Each structure stands twice: as C-alpha cells, then as structure tokens.
Amino acid sequence: MISKFSFQRLKKGALKYLVLECLNDKPMRTYEIIKTIEKKFEGSYRPSTGSIYPVLKNLLEKDLIRVRTEGNKKIYVITDRGRKELEEIKNKSLKLLGENANSSRQILQELLQIAFYLYENRSKINEEKTQKILEYLKACRKQIEDIL
Numbered sequence: 001m002i003s004k005f006s007f008q009r010l011k012k013g014a015l016k017y018l019v020l021e022c023l024n025d026k027p028m029r030t031y032e033i034i035k036t037i038e039k040k041f042e043g044s045y046r047p048s049t050g051s052i053y054p055v056l057k058n059l060l061e062k063d064l065i066r067v068r069t070e071g072n073k074k075i076y077v078i079t080d081r082g083r084k085e086l087e088e089i090k091n092k093s094l095k096l097l098g099e100n101a102n103s104s105r106q107i108l109q110e111l112l113q114i115a116f117y118l119y120e121n122r123s124k125i126n127e128e129k130t131q132k133i134l135e136y137l138k139a140c141r142k143q144i145e146d147i148l
Contacts, residue, residue, distance in 0.1 A: 015052065016058070019037075019055055034046060034049070045117060045120065062081075063081050063082075
C-alpha cells in the first residue's frame with residue numbers, strides 16, 4: 001500500500017518531470033503549464049496551483065528553470081541545467097522500462113492517471129466504493145495476468 005507521504009513524493013516527482021517537459025517545448029506561464037499537463041492526461045488529472053507553485057519554486061532554487069517577467073506576468077523558461085536534468089530523468093526511465101519502453105510508458109501513464117484520479121477524488125470514496133474499486137482492480141489484474 002502506498003502511504004500518503006509516498007504518493008505525495010511520487011506526485012511531486014512526476015510533476016517535476018511534467019513541468020520540465022512542458023517548459024522544454026516552450027516558455028510558459030503557470031496557467032499554461034497546468035493546462036498542458038491536464039491535456040496530457042486527457043482531463044483526468046489537473047494539477048492545482050497549490051501543487052504546481054512548490055514545484056516551480058524548487059526548480060527555480062535548483063536553477064533548472066528561470067523566470068522572466070513580461071508586464072505583470074511570470075513566464076517560466078527551462079535552463080540548460082534543466083534540459084540536462086530532463087534528459088537524465090528520461091534516460092533513467094528508459095533503463096527502468098527496458099526495451100519495450102514506449103509500451104511500458106503508455107501503460108504506466110494510464111496507471112498514473114488512475115492513481116491521480118483516485119487521489120484527487122479520495123473524499124468521495126467511502127467503504128462501499130472502496131470495496132467496489134478493489135474488486136474491479138483485482139479483476140483487472142487477473143485479466144492482465146491472463147494476457148501475459
């Protein structure tokens with residue numbers, strides 16, 4: 001079972017990667033970063049500003065991104081160090097996922113979408129819904145085992 005602390009660390013690490021990936025495409029404002037991540041997850045996960053701002057602050061402190069101001073808008077830009085960090089994360093992922101990295105990445109992304117959705121909606125999950133979700137997940141795991 002993933003503890004709340006572990007899930008928060010996983011979420012923060014995933015957000016770090018997602019933010020760097022967004023900014024690697026182009027400089028963005030916070031709102032654009034959030035919308036880009038939401039689009040990447042097909043609407044099933046939308047990071048809150050409360051989860052994005054600490055990640056941005058951490059990335060700024062580590063010199064992985066910088067901020068430029070245009071009028072009263074902050075625009076975040078990835079640094080060379082940030083690009084290098086993003087590349088290292090991608091390389092580690094490829095090593096972990098093995099030779100079928102693209103297929104594995106798609107499966108893991110879908111699992112993360114489910115995990116984020118459940119976490120974001122945890123206040124709606126009572127004991128009865130927990131049991132139904134667990135039954136479904138166990139049946140799903142069994143079907144996957146049969147496929148493999």
